[in-house]
Amino acid sequence: MSAKPAIAIAIDPLEPVPVLVGRPDDRALTEALVKPLYAPTTRGWKLLVTALAAGMAFWLLSLATTLVVGIGAWGNNIPVAWAFDITTFVWWIGIGHAGTLISAILLLFQQKWRTSINRFAEAMTLFAVAMAGVYPIIHLGRPWFFWWLMPYPATLGLWPNFKSALPWDVFAISTYATVSFLFWFMGLIPDLATLRDTAPTRLKRTIYGLFAFGWRGSARHWQHYRIGYLLMAGLGTPLVVSVHTIVSFDFAISQLPGWHTTIFPPYFVAGAIFSGFAMVLTLMIPARKILGIEHVITMKHLDNMAKVILATGMMVTYGYAMEHFMAWYGGNKYEAFAFLNRWTGPYAPIWYMQLVCNVLAPQVLWFPSMRRNLVVLFAVSILVNIGMWAERFVIIAVSLHRDFIPASWGMYTPTWVDWGLLFGSMCTFGLLFLLFLRFLPVVPIAEVKELRRELDHHDARVAGLAGHGEGTP
Amino acid sequence: MKRHVVAEFAAEAPLLEAARALRAEGQAEVDLHSPVPLHGADEALGLKRSIVPRLALVAGLLGAVTGYLMQWYLVGVDWPINVGGRPPSSPPAFIPVTFELGVLFAALAIFFGLFALWGMPRLHHPVFEVEAFRSASVDGLWLSTVVSAEAAESTAARLRGLGARQVQIVEDAS
Known part of the structure; x- marks a missing residue:
């Protein structure tokens, strides 16, 4: 099994693409899955780690500036009291939903294809939630009193x-x-x-053994x-x-036009799954290639994830449509204005970007050939990531900047600290993920062995049915 | 001094058969070791139903009750806050935290309950003395049993008779 098997892509659409090639x-499975952990560190990995560590340094600098100067270092103001910070918080926490969805909901639905990708998605969830958790805390103004949030005597x-x-x-959270x-x-x-x-050295054996x-x-x-x-x-x-x-x-129970709506909970959950699956694809398409595990994370997985992205993308689109319908049908002029302001206000380009990324881009996934084209999939996943960030910015900052009284309107412009916190958190997330790829098995080894047994069992039953022309259920 | 008899089998069927045979002969501490959970192992070892679900249920209910009572006492009794004329104790507003604490308590109970049931962390165990036992987490199927020093040789012979590929005896230092 050391030779990389070719990826079988079925020509006949009725012929299922395997979840395990x-x-x-x-033993062969174990060897294939632990090999990347024991291989010597490559130059590319070191370069990438260095670049991301530099990004993380920028993040730390932005965090330090926030702590020393205070929230004034950001572009936030009144009326736009929530901006990049909460936008990025909601974006990360949304991304953090794919892991648990894949590992929990798909497990309960007995979806076999989840097995090979759940560890990957769960790790992504942890790092995304870690990034998300930083924002509300630094937004407290005096983050060193964050424990005031807990009920303690x-x-x-x-x-x-x-x-x-x-x-x-x-x-x-x-x-x-x-x-x-x-x-x-x-x-x-x-x-x-x-x-x-299986560890080759005593040090690795000891460390893995402890855990x-x-x-x-x-x-x-x-x-x-x-x-x-x-x-x-x-x-x-x-x-x-x-x-x-x-x-x-946080938004729906407030009274701000653009926030005060009952569709938010389901629409946010759909958006979270949408962005989370997009982030899993963004990370997985290069990682499966680099780690040489394309026979375990097959085109079937990518294809299924693309379908989930398409489905949740349609739900999110429905959410946009319904928000607009209610703004018109509800007859509240402030609500109507909040939505008109998305199309014609000063931040309209971000709204159009959101529509292109979240509504139009996933539509190419209707075509099976596009779902099997890695370049297209990767591009769509990046666009969805951008689109979902834009969505949260439009909901948060664009709703806030023009509320009820024109006299209280304002504009928001991010500072370098805002940008540093956004891009720095992406680099830190990427760095954590690279360390995970280097030191822990990306694919759950024991679960894939179980999957193989289930597939063997299934094959045997199918062969039995074909052989006898009749079968027991 | 106790002895651990550790035996490797080539396939699942003879492994389970050997476990049944040893248990039928009165051995209580038979265990199987495999890289994946084996179908039929619970029945072959005569294991009772796991108590983990009951543990999770009790902890989950305890968490939810704790969550609700905490909120009711803190904002309803100890420091009532009037928000928009609503009653200080306002049950619909208490649902999210009640639910989250129920889930949190249940998850913590499952995780730490498992470690307690497993008797872990236990970094050293006599079966690890067998170098070949390392395959138990890769592709090996192993059986282990605890017997008295006098019975060790006869048990080893019995396991060979049941089709074990290799058998080793480890002294329990503890």
């Missing part, structure tokens, strides 16, 4: 106001970050044991593990829906 045995006798959406956010981490780590334990047992906590593949352990993993998925499913719902409440 070939039927490698357990302070000497003042004050408590957070649980009738406000912002404390809900604190609980939703911290629960999501914790549960995502536990779920990801649980999935990693058997694989860390595999790494402990495997002594896993020995015992049937008594597997029994609890399987049910525990399934239950975590069961918990993760409503959790992932609740998180972006609660984020949307």
Whole structure:
């Protein structure tokens, strides 16, 4: 299995593209999946890490400026009190939804294709949530008092106001970050044991061994593990829906035209999945090639993800249409103006960019040939990432800058600190992801072995049915 | 002093068969080790249903009740806040945090409950003394059992008879 197998793309559309090319045995699968971790560090990886570390330095500089100077270092003002910070927060947290969706919801729906990509998507989720978590905290103004958000017996006798959406956010995001981490780590334990047992050097063996906590593949352990993993998925499913719902409440329960709408929760969840899958594709298309795991993450996975992007893209489009319909049908002139302002106001180019990226670009995914074209898929995924950032900017800053009274209108211009926080967070995210690719198995090894057994079983049944012309269900 | 008898099998069917046979002969501490969960292992080892679901349910309910009572007491009783004339204790507003804390408690209970049930972290275990046992996380199928020093040789012979590819005896230092 050391030779890279060719990717089989079915000509006949009825012939399914495999979720696993070939039927490698357990040892061959293990070897293929751990190989990138033990290979010497390449020049390209070092260069990329250096470049991203430079970006991270810019992020740290922007963060330090924010801490020293204060929020005044940003372009935020009154009326635009929320701008790049909250836009980027919602963007990252939305991206962070794909991981749990893939690992939890698709697990419950018994979608076999999720197996090979869940670790990848979960890691992406963790790093995206880590990036997201920074923004609300630095936006507090005095971030060193962030713990005031938690209900603890302070000497003042004050408590957070649980009738406000912002404390809900604190609980939703911290629960999501914790549960995502536990779920990801649980999935990693058997694989860390595999790494402990295959590592070429004593140092690697010791480090992986420490994190495997002594896993020995015992049937008594597997029994609890399987049910525990399934239950975590069961918990993760409503959790992932609740998180972006609660984020949307930050806007929906306020009275600002453009925010005050009941469609926000489902529309935000669809948008989150849309952007999350786009980010998974953006990272996966190059990574599967570089790591040489194209027989495990096949065209079938990319094709399915493209379909999810198309479906959620249509839901998001429906959300845009319905917002406009309600603005007209509701008969509230402030609401109507907020939407007219998107088309004709000073920030209209961003709105048009949003429409092109989120509504038009995914339409090419209707065509199977486009879904199998890596260049097109990659381009669409990048456009969706941009479009979803633009969407949040339009919702947040464009709604805020012109509200009820023209006398209170204003404009927002980002400063270098705003840009530094945005691009710096992307670099930091990329850096964390590169480290993950280097040190942990990107594909869940134990789960792919199980997948192969299921596929073997399925093949045997199909062969049995074909052989006898009749079969037992 | 106890002995761990560790045996490798070439296929799943004889492995499960050997586990059943040893258990039928009165051995209580038979265990199987494999890179993936094996179908039929629970039945072959006679394992009872896992308590993890009950643990998760209790913890989840406890979390939700804690979440609700916390909010009710803090903003409804201890420091009532009048927001737009709504009652200080306003149940619809308490749903999000109640739900999140229910999920958080259940997830923490599952994760730490699993470690408690597994007896982990336990970085060293006598079965790790067998160098070839490393394959248990790659492609190997292993059986382990704990017997007295006198019974070790006979158990090893029995396992060879049941089709084990290799058998080793490890002294339990603990």
